[in-house]
Amino acid sequence: MKSKTSHGMNWKILVVALIGLLAWAFRAVVPPPPNICGSPNGPPITATRIKLRDGRHLAYAEYGVPKEMAKYKFVFFPGFGFGRNDGSVLTPEIAEELGVYFVSFDRPGYGESDPDPKRTLKSTALDVEELADQLGLGSKFYVIGFSMGGQVVWACLKYIPHRLAGATLVAPVVNYWLPGFPYHLAKEAYFEQLPQDQWAVGVAHYTPWLTYWWNTQKWFPPSSVFAHNLRLSSQDVKILTMMARQERPKENITQQGEYESRLRDMIVGFGSWEFDPMDLANPFLNNEGSVHLWQGNEDGLVPATLQRYIAGKLPWIHYHEVPDGGHFFTYGDGMREAIFKSLLQGDK
Template sequence: MADVARSRSTSWRDELMSLVEDTGVIFTDETLGISTPFMEPKRSDFTVRDINDGELAEPESFKDQVKEFAKAWGEMFLELGKGVKDIVQQSLLTDDSYIVIKCKGPIKKAGSRLRFLNDYLPEDRDPVHSWSVIFCVFFVALAVLMVNTKRDHVVSLVKKISTHPPSATRMLLPDGRYLAYLEQGVSCSTARQHVIVPHSFLSSRVAGIPGVKASLLEEFGIHLVTYDLPGFGESDPHPKRNLSSSAQDMLFLANSLGIYDKFWVLGFSSGAMHAWAALNYIPDQIRGAAMFSPMINPYDSSMTKEEISKTWENWLRRRKMMHYLARRFPKFLSYIYRRSFLSGKHGRLDNWFSWTLGNKDKGLTEDPRFEELWHRDVEESIRQGNVKPFIQEAVLHVTDWGFKLTNLAVRKKCPRKGFFTWFTFMHSHTEAECQWTGFQGPIHIWQGLDDQVVSPSMFDYVARVVPSIIMHKLPDEGHLSYFFLCDECHRQVFLTLFGTPIETTTTDEETQLLDIGATTKEQSSV
């Protein structure tokens, strides 16, 4: 029985071993015992290396942090875009949405008409994807071409604005302000004609009559006086100035210089605004006026709708915007002015003023003499670096002047008939006489027919409201060409205003009398 049991156990072991592959391990006949477990401390996977054994791990740099931060933001925006896309598809692009109902029909018609273009696409390409890529490439190429065409011209070096030492003569006004002025030509005591010139926007006393020769002024006996408007050049600013105060400054300047007789006033472009004010507020002191391409208020209520539309139609959009800002939001002009002529760098006149120049004006602005004169005038004009006087000047141009140009028209004003008139007649036994109103002196205007700055509609409006004005139409002349650096033009203007100059010849007896008079004057002064 024991043999049978041993054979059975042996056969069982053999069968089990036949199922398991030979591992090559040989077990001995030693009794297998159960050993006591040995507990070893488990080491952490994170070990700190010794400094001597190797280098420390480098900390994450700021650049890497920025990259990860940008990457995270990009992923957030991507998810946001997907969410917006889902919202649009679920709310706006459904069959019952307002946009789909209104646009589905036109888009379907346009798509059916343009479907033949899909024949030119590859067969394995989605038309929607293909056309979106084509349009994107087209717009990018168009933008590049537009940028290149604008920069084809040679970029000129930008000239910085220089500051010159003070050179003006100044006088004290009754309100405590100082007014800077410049005298040219003959002296005040020997002058046959006195001419006072208020300058235009972004100009100064330096301009006067640009390029006029001293010999020409002496030939006609002209005492030419130019002055800086308040806040321009070396004149003190006036916080509450208007066109009435401008006329009073002109009158006080004339009296202080000893011009007790009537004088002429000359205005160019926007400087004509101050000439118009002088004709209205101090007409008894003005002998006459000469204006070159004079500007008027484009919002004048006396203009007809047709005159207003013709005035604005040829202007650039930027110029229209500047007038609108000056009238409605003048504080915004400070930012624009500081980025243009108050930026410390010179620029082109037509860019700063948003003007369109004619052929002669373009040729004039390329003349080195004009560039030198223009730069010197601008440097003197912005000497103080204060933006408020320029804003004041721009606002004065487009707001109510305090008077109408129709007030300057010569009219006969008679007293109205009524009880008061009858009572006055019965009391004084004299009938009230009619009086002439308006400015009765000569007003000359020179206007270029190729002027792109002051439109002909302004010219026609002034002629309509002031019929006594003497018009001088100049074919092929622009806004600047007849007034700047033109000797023959200046002579022709003086001949028109003052007539042929008188040639003074003195005999020996007259010379002796003059010497005696001068000696007596010196002795009396001593």
């Protein structure tokens, strides 16, 4: 028969093991604190930045013609994993021909913009308005967002429509949980994703506190986008192969931490939105501006079926579906010119 001492030791071992397991789980689930630019041992500040209303800093980069000479002023919202140094949607030729000034910025937590642990769609739209004011873009300006940057365009249409001269969404990532979608349509589009992406966006929506763990653990595959293992169309493969040969600015967009940059994008993008884009009113009742949505019909990352539904619910949006277009159709021959001219010169 075992002694009381033996039983006591077993319980102590069990308690110690349980504490160790809980400590491991806590470290695995809770992301490390952000390594803020300019802080002790943090990355250096090299970008041009503005100071926002709450003391945070927003890093940005300017492209196109000088602001003072521009006919049109744009704020650009890059896609998932890209920051202020991505101004590639605007070519020098388009800028010169149309007279476009273009500013791109690091979303909070990306690159050299301070993290915003309270980031929402509304707070980001207000960041955009403040950036425009501090840069002197005038009472109205244009916005354009690619992929995950599309969520910011929707936010601007909701929260600062009075500041917009026009807006363009290019292959905007769709939130499957928008209440305006018919259940069967959203479900069908959701299950068209790779299984690992179904899990990743589901975790971001239902259990956002597990998003860091899910995308850093080694047991199951994380988001294909997070892992740079995308499902691409044949057109996308050709375009990305061509772009890989071009020299692009080097930047470490996750240097302050994955959680406050790319993973925060996922949590906001697939979370419970404060509004439904399909409830938005036309911000340009007098045709003083327009809103355009561009989508490739062979996009392996964003379902065209849901974009068509949104466009059908919002007849004031000019919907352009690109035949044989993948997620990166924007960089195909003549597409960037078409995107800008459709907004600035009207549909032909």
